[in-house]
Every structure is written in C-alpha cells, then in structure tokens.
Amino acid sequence: ETGVTQTPRHLVMGMTNKKSLKCEQHLGHNAMYWYKQSAKKPLELMFVYNFKEQTENNSVPSRFSPECPNSSHLFLHLHTLQPEDSALYLCASSQAPGRTTQETQYFGPGTRLLVL
Amino acid sequence: GENVEQHPSTLSVQEGDSAVIKCTYSDSASNYFPWYKQELGKRPQLIIDIRSNVGEKKDQRIAVTLNKTAKHFSLHITETQPEDSAVYFCAASMNTGFQKLVFGTGTRLLVSP
Numbered sequence: 001e002t003g004v005t006q007t008p009r010h011l012v013m014g015m016t017n018k019k020s021l022k023c024e025q026h027l028g029h030n031a032m033y034w035y036k037q038s039a040k041k042p043l044e045l046m047f048v049y050n051f052k053e054q055t056e057n058n059s060v061p062s063r064f065s066p067e068c069p070n071s072s073h074l075f076l077h078l079h080t081l082q083p084e085d086s087a088l089y090l091c092a093s094s095q096a097p098g099r100t101t102q103e104t105q106y107f108g109p110g111t112r113l114l115v116l
Numbered sequence: 117g118e119n120v121e122q123h124p125s126t127l128s129v130q131e132g133d134s135a136v137i138k139c140t141y142s143d144s145a146s147n148y149f150p151w152y153k154q155e156l157g158k159r160p161q162l163i164i165d166i167r168s169n170v171g172e173k174k175d176q177r178i179a180v181t182l183n184k185t186a187k188h189f190s191l192h193i194t195e196t197q198p199e200d201s202a203v204y205f206c207a208a209s210m211n212t213g214f215q216k217l218v219f220g221t222g223t224r225l226l227v228s229p
Contacts, residue, residue: 004159031215042120043160043205043219056216090159097215102148102167105217107159 002026004108006091012114015081021111023074023091031096032074033105034066037088049074050096081115088112118143120208122220130228135196137223139206140188146208149182149189150217155202163204164191196227 004025013019025032034046048056049068063085065077074091088110094103119142129135139149150165166173166180166189173180177196182189193200203224207217 040221042221043207043217045216045218048216094215102209102215104150104162104165105215107152107161109159 004091004093004106006089006108006111008111009109010112010114012116013078013081014116015083017081018077018079020078021076021089021091021113023076023093023108025072025074025091025093025106025108027093027106029093029095029106030071031094031103032068032071033092033094034074034076035090035092035107037090037110043090047076078113081113083115086113086115118146118208118210118216118218120206120218120220122206122223124223125221126224126226128226128228129196131196131198133196133227135193135200135225135227137191137204137206137225138188139190139208139220140186141208141218142187143208143210144184144187145210148209148215149180150207150209151180151191152205152207153202154205154222160205193225196225198227198229201225201227 007022031050036044046060047066052068067075090110091108092105094105097103122139147168152160153163154160177194179192203222205222206220209217
C-alpha cells in the first residue's frame with residue numbers, strides 16, 4: 001500500500017492497557033496530523049507536527065501521547081483510555097503550508113479502536 | 117475559533133439528478149475550503165478544493181462555489197451515479213503557520229439507481 005499507511009487497522013483494548021498506533025507516509029511530506037472520527041461528529045484534529053515539531057495540541061487529554069521521530073512516521077501512544085475514546089483514528093500528511101498557501105491533506109485508512 | 121456547519125445531514129437523490137451540499141463558516145480569515153468524500157469503511161479522499169481568491173471551481177461533474185461575503189460554500193454534483201454514494205465532508209482552514217482544518221459534520225449522500 002502506498003501513500004499513507006496505518007497499523008493496526010483494528011484494535012481492542014482494556015482501560016488499563018497501553019498500546020500504540022503507527023502512521024507512515026511515503027509521499028515526501030513534512031507535516032503529519034492525528035484526527036479522531038466519532039459517529040455523528042465532525043472529524044476532530046488532535047495533533048499537528050510540522051518538520052517533526054508539534055505545533056498544535058487541540059486540548060487532547062494526556063492519555064493520548066503523540067510521537068514524531070521523523071517526517072515520515074507518527075505514533076499515537078495510548079494509555080488508560082476510556083470507553084468514550086472508542087473511535088476511528090485517522091492519520092494524515094501534507095506538505096507544510098507556507099505563509100500564504102494551504103496544502104492538501106492525504107489521509108490514511110485509519111485505526112478502528114474499541115476500548116472496553 | 118472557526119466553526120463549520122454543514123447541511124443537509126442526509127441527501128437522497130435519483131441517479132442522474134443533481135445534488136447540492138452547503139457549508140457555512142464563521143471566521144472570515146479562513147481562506148482554504150476542501151471537500152472530502154468518504155466511502156463506507158474507507159479513508160476520506162479529497163475531491164475538490166477552492167481558495168478564497170476564486171469564486172467557483174469545476175472538475176467534470178463536481179463544482180464548488182464560494183461566497184466570501186456570506187461565508188458559505190457549496191458542493192454541486194451533477195448527473196449523479198450510484199458510485200457517488202458516500203459521506204461528504206466540507207472543511208475550512210486559514211494560514212496560522214500550520215494547517216488546521218475544521219470539518220463539518222458530514223452529509224450522507226445516497227444515489228438510487
């Protein structure tokens with residue numbers, strides 16, 4: 001699979017577990033994003049990384065911890081989640097926007113997370 | 117912050133009809149408006165976008181219009197086909213040094229043969 005890939009595609013975890021979601025982009029982009037998609041809610045931006053630096057934390061609880069070791073990889077570390085955290089977690093990437101330009105974001109297939 | 121509202125939440129049309137989805141945004145500084153299509157179980161995919169220096173953009177059966185004064189933009193699909201059935205999301209973004217897309221709640225489009 002090319003473009004933006006995510007693993008695992010499905011994850012079931014208990015509230016005391018620790019797990020990590022992985023995203024990898026093969027598009028040569030330098031900005032990466034985590035989104036949460038819940039039923040009947042808009043896509044919610046969680047984190048933004050530009051050139052490996054976190055530039056946005058959209059008031060996300062500390063039980064979600066992102067990591068961006070390089071421009072091609074993005075992780076979301078999960079610990080002590082709640083059932084309401086069950087959702088589809090989408091990764092996206094783009095070229096870093098310029099001062100006057102916006103760039104298309106390309107999404108991965110997502111990880112369907114169920115917290116029991 | 118930016119707020120994007122999208123209507124309708126569901127839209128059913130007959131094959132060959134046109135479909136229109138409307139979005140409004142709150143922040144006049146927003147200058148980029150993409151539309152994404154998400155088929156069941158698949159990732160959102162960009163289908164068309166428009167920037168604030170343009171009033172209309174067309175790509176085959178799909179067009180987007182932008183009214184900056186009224187702060188609304190619309191997606192128009194002509195000659196709809198069953199494969200157009202999906203959830204469509206609008207979004208708005210402004211230059212803030214990084215790109216922060218604010219999405220609408222989505223429109224489920226069903227095209228019946």
